Structure formats: structure tokens, C-alpha cells
Amino acid sequence: MIKKHYLLLTILIFSTVLSAQPNCEAFKYYGDTTKCEACKKSMEISGHYQFSKEFQEILDESLAIDPTYDYAYRAKSVAYLKSGDFLTWKKLIDKAVEYNTIENLGYRGWCRYQFFRDYEGAIRDIEKLDSLVDYDIGYSANGDYHLNIAKALCYKALGQKKKAVEIIKKQLEVKVGLYDYLHLGVLYFELGDFDKAEEALDKQLKENKLTEAKYYLGLLSKELKEQEKALSYFREAKELYLKQYRLFDTYTHPYDKIYLEDIELEL
């Protein structure tokens, strides 16, 4: 039993990835010795699982040294986020945003979207961040999306599909993300612009094999009454699905994700 418990802890400790570790000495360099001490205390979380009592207590001690230390609030908030405790998570992450707005606003916006589908709140945070900085606002916590793409998906969810298209197109001029063309293709498809939908979905398939891209190409062919072609896409979609080439997130379900039953209904 002890051995099994040890294994459990071992795999979990490797998943305690947080935002970039702070440089404690930098606080001292800028004259904030209190924050430097709080920072050093917070570093003791290393090796503890983020859900654990020990992890939370160390960060409480860090906050007792400096109650304005944003990193500790944010680190504490993660377990509440992942356990779905929106009440505690929001209180903690709001404190992180209060004490270091620029570093935490984009992250809070992404979490609102990913874990709670709080589209309005996510847009507010991401747009606020954009208004505060003159550099690139960066990526989602899991690295899958630029925050502008996340923002576009939120606008789509609120029914503003044309606005979502424009945001994605603008972001694509800067850099192509993992699934950007898929979401653009689905948007064009839903707006009835089949030529642009096909072009975007094909581009997605050049980026990576993806069930969802094949599935939507199938739906598109079906709309164009090209039954054989549609069937072929759906078969390929199923094959990719079974080989795990599909949208996946360990914690939640990605936007525009397709389920096996969706494909099988078309076959």
C-alpha cells in the first residue's frame, strides 16, 4: 500500500507545473525585501502536489510574509480551478490580478473560458490586457491558443461569428497556431462560405492530422451534395478519431470538438 501511495505522489509531483518560477533575488534588487522573503518561502512548494495541504500551507505562510505577493495567490488558485471550485478560485485569482494585473489578467481570462465557459468575462480580461500593454498578449496556459484566438472563440460563442472570423484572420497574419485554421474553417462553414471553409480546413490538415477538420470537410461535401466525397471524409475522420488524432484537453472539452457518435451518425 505504501508503495502504491508513493507512486501516486510521484506522478503527481511531476504535474505541478506552474507559471514561470519567480526570481526572488530580483525583488531584493528592486528594494522589496519583504516580497523577496515571501518569494523564497513560496519556493518551498517544490516537490509538493498543487492540491496538497502542504502546498497550500506553504503559500499561506508566504502570504503571511507579504499579502500582496501575486504568485502565491495564483499558485494557490490552481487546485481550486482544477477541482471546479469557482468560488475560491475567483477570490484567489482576483487577488493575483489586483497585485500584478499585467502578469495575471490574460491567465484569468483564459481560465474563465477554459474551465467555466465565462465568455463575457474572458473577453473583458483579454481586451483589458490588450489595452494595458503594447506587446503581444501571449498564449493560453496550455499553450494551445493565442489569447486572441481564445477571444475569437468567446465572441463566436456569444453569436458574433463575423467578428470572430476577423479576429482569427488578423492573428493568422502574425502567427499560425495549432488549431486556428480549424476554428476558422468551422466558422466559415457555419456562415455558409463553403469555399473559404474548405480552404481553411485544408490548411489545418497541412498543419496536423485532425479528426475535426476531416469531419467538417465531410459536412461541407454533404452540403454540396457530393455524397461519395463526404462519406470518404467521414471514414477518414473516424480513422483519425480512433488513432487519437483529435482535439483533446486533459481537463476540459475543447471548443468545436467532435465525438465518435457525431461521425458514426454520418456513416
Place this chain on the structure above:
Amino acid sequence: MSACKTEEKVIEKPKYLRWVGDIEQDLTKDAKQFELCNTEAEAFQYFNTHKGFRYKGEKKALVETFNKKYRPLNGKKQNGWIRIRFIVNCKGEAGRFRVIQSNENYEEFEFDKKVVEQLLKITKSLKGWETLEHKGTAIDYYLYLIFKLEDGTIKEILP
């Protein structure tokens, strides 16, 4: 002084359990027949094995069940989130259901009992939970469902 008090309130020392989100058994409300297969200290989170959310027929089947069974309370100001957290044991049985609720600003809120009771009843009736394994052993794991509600209607189910 008042600013200090605000800080103290946020960082007040809570009594932590083993892990955030752990649910202690309470026989006054938990089904007596529900048991963990392993010890409490060995219960995982649903995402620890990196397999994601597992349900027979995937999330699509679960959403369809709620769409079929849930009766919305139209016209009522019922906005926010309801989380039902529970444990799935190594046999795929669920138990120890606990509820938290908030309004659309993440503030504590009490939804109409008809909303909460329906969601709880449907969640307890779900039979599609898949078992998860770690190193060849079936595990017990914590999971939750979050319902995002607008005017008493389910807009989203998470995760």
C-alpha cells in the same frame, strides 16, 4: 487597518484536508452502500491519469441525458454556476455528491431548489462513468460537473 483586515480575510488559515476538493464521508447524507475500493489517501483527480473526462458515449451522451431530463425554470432569475463534485470508484459507481453554487459574478448564491434538486437527481442517476486505471490497478477518482445556467436553462456543462 481596514486594508490589513481585508488581506487577513483572504489568507485566513483554513483547515485543509489531504487535497483541495477532498470529500469526507458523511453518512447522514451519503449512500451507505457507496464505498471506495482503495484508501482515501489513494483517491486521484479525474485528470491525473491524463485520459481526460471518461463517460460511456462521451460527454455528448451525458449532455443528451440532461437535455432530455432537465426541466428549465423559464423566466426566473437563475444565473451562474452550480458544481456537483463526487467520487467515482473503481467499479464506476459514483457517490459523496456535494454542491456549490455561485451567481454570474462568482459570488455565493442559492439557486431555486427545483434547479439544484433536478441537477443532483439526474447526476446521481448517471450510469456511464468509466473506470480509470493507474499501473494496472483500477482507481477511485474525484470528478465534478459544472452547470452554467442562464435564466434557469443549462447553457453549458463542464468539464
